[in-house]
Amino acid sequence: MATAGGAATVHKAGHASPAAEEEVRRAEERRFAALVNEDIDTFDELCDDRFIYTHSTGHRDSKSSFSAACRSGLIRYHRIEATAEQIVLAGDCAVVTGSMEAELSVSGAPRTVRNLSTSVWVREAGAWKLLASQLTAAQA
Template sequence: MTTPNHVETTIRGLEERRYNAILTGDFDTFSAIAHPDLSYAHSNGVVDSVDSYLKKCLDGFYVYHHIDHPIEKIQVHGTTALVFGEMNGEITAGGVRKQLRNKALAVWVNEADEWKLLAYQPTPIA
């Protein structure tokens, strides 16, 4: 039996893996934990699929220099986990270096006993 605490621990670990993968350029790991239907929004309103996001990362459009991603809470509803927190950091996007300060929501789904990132939505903090 999977307990809510076990699921929360699993999701926290996956969040750590996903951010580390982007920071270190380990896009195979990111791809492995991303759902094929991933909707990856950015704080400027642009939305990428897993393929378009990874292409931008591989092409150097997005370069992550530092990311801090505190988790405020995780809510588990059946086979869906909602991760509420922040994503703060420094990136270069399209050749422009930027500071990010966002509230963030990540949505993970469990299919075939495997958790995958289905959606990500940051919102800039004023």
């Protein structure tokens, strides 16, 4: 089961509201659940068309290349546990920092990853869209 949550320290700039923080937190939860459930249509809906995903290996994917890898089974998420440790709201932008542990398969080979994460969300036309996500391998 995908989870996202945990304690968050929120710093607000401009006119951000607690409701905006909760919307971003729910969007993060939906993103991880969509990946575990192989619901790539929902994942695509949550992402901005300009989405860039920087993996902990340094490889970068666009929205279309990452979604294609998930649809083809090249990347399969079996479990994701994510914690949003801080959500920084600045107008229509939210930066979420935290940690993520996942069990996945890449080209059929099982992997377990433990990462620090940074995600950038933007609100356009009233909806939060994931613009960028970057993972950094956590030190053991």
